[in-house]
Amino acid sequence: MSASIVRRLAGAAVLGFVGAVAYLCFWPIPAEPVSWSAPTPPGYTGAHAPNTRLSRLRAIEIAEEFGPEHIAIGPDGQLYAAMTSGNVLRMDPDGGNQEVFANTGGRVLGFDFDAEGRMIAADAMKGLLVIADGHASVLTDHVSPDDPVRYANSVVVAPDGIVYFTDASARFSPAQWGGTYEASVLDILEQAATGRVLAYDPATAITRVVAHGFSFANGLALSADGQTLFTAETGRYRIWKVDSRARDIDVQRGSPQTSVLLDNLPGYPDNLMRGRDGRIWVGLFRPRNPAADGLAQRPFLRKVLLRLPRSLLPTGEPYGHVFAIDEAGRVTEDLQDPGGAYPETTGATETADRLYVHSLHAPTIGWAPRKSALEDIYVLRSIREPLAPTIDWCSSAKTGFEPFATDAERFFSFWSVASSPEDGRAIDAKDARVAELRACFGPTDERTRQNFYAEIQLGALSLRGSGECLALLIDFPETGLFPVRCHLVLSGLRAPFAGGLLTTNTLTSNAAFGGDTDPPGYTQASIATIRLWKATSSR
Numbered sequence: 001m002s003a004s005i006v007r008r009l010a011g012a013a014v015l016g017f018v019g020a021v022a023y024l025c026f027w028p029i030p031a032e033p034v035s036w037s038a039p040t041p042p043g044y045t046g047a048h049a050p051n052t053r054l055s056r057l058r059a060i061e062i063a064e065e066f067g068p069e070h071i072a073i074g075p076d077g078q079l080y081a082a083m084t085s086g087n088v089l090r091m092d093p094d095g096g097n098q099e100v101f102a103n104t105g106g107r108v109l110g111f112d113f114d115a116e117g118r119m120i121a122a123d124a125m126k127g128l129l130v131i132a133d134g135h136a137s138v139l140t141d142h143v144s145p146d147d148p149v150r151y152a153n154s155v156v157v158a159p160d161g162i163v164y165f166t167d168a169s170a171r172f173s174p175a176q177w178g179g180t181y182e183a184s185v186l187d188i189l190e191q192a193a194t195g196r197v198l199a200y201d202p203a204t205a206i207t208r209v210v211a212h213g214f215s216f217a218n219g220l221a222l223s224a225d226g227q228t229l230f231t232a233e234t235g236r237y238r239i240w241k242v243d244s245r246a247r248d249i250d251v252q253r254g255s256p257q258t259s260v261l262l263d264n265l266p267g268y269p270d271n272l273m274r275g276r277d278g279r280i281w282v283g284l285f286r287p288r289n290p291a292a293d294g295l296a297q298r299p300f301l302r303k304v305l306l307r308l309p310r311s312l313l314p315t316g317e318p319y320g321h322v323f324a325i326d327e328a329g330r331v332t333e334d335l336q337d338p339g340g341a342y343p344e345t346t347g348a349t350e351t352a353d354r355l356y357v358h359s360l361h362a363p364t365i366g367w368a369p370r371k372s373a374l375e376d377i378y379v380l381r382s383i384r385e386p387l388a389p390t391i392d393w394c395s396s397a398k399t400g401f402e403p404f405a406t407d408a409e410r411f412f413s414f415w416s417v418a419s420s421p422e423d424g425r426a427i428d429a430k431d432a433r434v435a436e437l438r439a440c441f442g443p444t445d446e447r448t449r450q451n452f453y454a455e456i457q458l459g460a461l462s463l464r465g466s467g468e469c470l471a472l473l474i475d476f477p478e479t480g481l482f483p484v485r486c487h488l489v490l491s492g493l494r495a496p497f498a499g500g501l502l503t504t505n506t507l508t509s510n511a512a513f514g515g516d517t518d519p520p521g522y523t524q525a526s527i528a529t530i531r532l533w534k535a536t537s538s539r
Contacts, residue, residue: 029306030177031190033299036215036236039264041288047323047331047459048266049416049432054320054337054345057357057366060095066363070110070154070271071349071356075117079356081365082108088119088131093354095365104129104136107180110154110220110271114202115161122152122165124174124183128200128207139163140200140207148173149198149207151183154220154271156229163200164210164229164244166217170194181360185313187216188235189302193252197231197242211242213252219272219347221280223327230261230280230327232269237288238262239269239329261329267321271347271358277496277534279324279332283347285360286316322348322357330460335368342366376497378458378530380414381429381523382437382504383515387411394440399453400466401442412437412525414458429523430515434459444468452486456502458530465490465502480519482508486526493532500532 044050062068067084073093074080080101081089088108090101106125114120119131120139127141127149141149150173155165169187171194174180187194195217197210215235222229222244229242242249243257251258267284275281291314295302305313318340324333335355337345344360350370357366387409394403403409414435418428435458442451448471456463465488472483483506490500504526509517517524 029303030172031186031303031306032192033190033302033306034192035297035299036191036193038293038296039237041290041293042264042266044266044287044336045432046434048321048334048336049434050338050418051334051336051416052338052421054322054335054357054368055339055341055421057320057337057342057368059364059366060091061364062089062095062098065089067361068359068365069346070108071347071358071365072111072113072273073349073351074119075113080111080119082111082121084361088121093351102131102134102136104131107174109152109180110165112155112157112163114157114163120155120157120163122155124151124153124168124180127152128155128163128165139202140205143198143207143209151180151187151195153218154232156220156222158222158226158244160226161202162244163202164220164222165198165200166214166220166231167196167198168216168218168234170196170212184216184234186306189306191215191235191296191299193235195233195235197229199244209248210244210246211240211249211251211258213250214240218270219282221272221274224278228327230272232272232282234268234270237265237268239265239272239282239325262325267316267319273347273349275324275348275350276352278326279350280327281322281324281348281350283345283358284319284321284323285344285346287319287321289314289316292316318343320345320357322355324348324350326460328460332460374534374536376532376534378528378532379417379419380435380528380530381417381515382412382414382526382528383430384410384412384513384525386513387438393438394442394453399440399442399451401451401453403440403442408441410439410441412439414456414528417527426527429527441469447471452488454488454502456490456530461494461497461532462492463490463500464492465500467502469504469506478519480510481517481522484508490530490532496534497532498535500530502528502530504528 065083068081070082079093086103088101091098104123106123108121108123111121121129128139129136149167151168153166153168172183172186174183177183193215195214196212200207214233218234219232231240239262241259241261246257249255267287270283270285273281320337347358349356355368389409394408416431416434418431437456439454450469452467452469467488469486486504488502506526511518
């Protein structure tokens with residue numbers, strides 16, 4: 001190859017490189033990213049410790065449709081699901097007799113039903129709609145003539161008829177910026193926090209701003225008393241409580257009428273759905289990516305990212321995750337699929353016998369049976385830890401028996417147990433700390449039996465119980481080991497639980513504390529089973 005050709009090729013390469021750099025640095029884009037403070041990602045720990053409870057979902061086939069972003073049971077008992085095509089499907093709860101209920105010509109991301117049974121839908125392209133007899137019409141698409149609703153997202157109808165809905169972004173409309181995904185990417189990477197909660201009054205046809213300042217305002221749910229709006233802020237990984245009576249509150253400035261209920265979630269929160277027994281279901285459509293959080297203080301680099309193909313964005317690996325909270329923000333259920341087989345889990349709809357899982361792009365409607373509606377079962381491992389005793393904590397007035405003179409009060413941490421799905425064998429007996437037990441012990445007339453009282457904090461549940469422990473063998477399976485069986489009849493449970501039972505398969509040794517036995521090689525103290533039963537009237 002001649003020197004002149006080499007020079008020309010080198011020159012072309014340099015020009016190409018300079019052009020690429022110029023494009024990444026200077027090509028105009030619609031977003032103007034700003035700095036913000038991203039909390040350190042917590043990972044999957046505590047109440048969100050890894051599990052596989054969302055794996056192996058069952059599927060309702062939906063033909064050529066995909067993206068059941070929002071799913072709900074209507075007043076007619078039928079299942080409704082909003083699809084990417086603009087269709088809202090109606091079907092039997094088992095997926096039979098499917099039909100197109102309506103096509104809005106846009107993209108419905110959330111819907112609810114009013115007192116007349118009409119569907120009220122948040123359409124990202126159209127605004128707030130009412131759908132009746134298969135026909136959609138606009139209720140509102142403006143707050144005022146010069147203030148449009150750009151990205152209607154989620155909606156809930158209050159008992160008094162007021163319709164609350166989220167306008168995810170006041171900057172980027174899906175109709176103008178290539179669809180819902182592209183508009184959400186622009187808004188979340190910009191972090192201008194222009195999302196808001198709006199209220200529409202059907203009696204006056206007036207739309208007002210309840211609160212603004214959210215980084216992509218998303219899912220919406222109403223408290224049982226109708227006074228509080230739970231709002232998902234996708235771009236900053238949190239869920240807010242907002243007074244439904246508030247008017248144009250800026251959540252970034254702080255107000256007695258707003259507060260953060262859950263912060264620093266392990267993923268991007270999407271839909272919020274009321275479930276049974278006071279539960280609110282949350283969907284995390286993707287886990288967080290530390291690389292994305294690392295750019296929070298680097299708006300220029302986020303601007304560069306927006307010039308790249310969307311497949312190169314640090315959006316996190318596929319990971320299925322939905323969980324339930326109560327109105328105090330305590331996690332009561334957590335279901336995960338680390339393999340992400342059902343993509344972008346945006347929410348969950350609970351019935352007496354099924355949990356339907358929403359998705360941004362799935363080609364089916366995923367669901368899991370709710371066969372244990374009357375019972376919750378926990379399998380945990382306990383470890384005794386040092387704790388200075390509290391005077392009179394083990395008094396007979398509390399426990400119903402006289403405590404031992406020494407070492408009567410004991411403290412145990414409880415840990416989740418990971419097991420093999422093939423055979424149930426425990427593969428990690430100290431997966432994540434999930435509960436605590438504080439106990440009192442006392443003598444009985446039999447040397448092998450002890451009285452047993454305990455108070456337990458298990459996630460959001462506070463339990464107490466009375467029972468006994470029975471020494472089974474001495475120096476078994478080898479010298480210095482002592483198998484014991486304990487049980488507690490649990491009481492003091494709040495609704496919907498009516499009672500419960502804790503039983504243990506316990507192995508103690510010469511090591512008073514910790515999880516390692518003396519002699520070594522075994523697991524102490526207990527593998528415990530907790531069964532909580534609901535009143536049959538709560539079915």
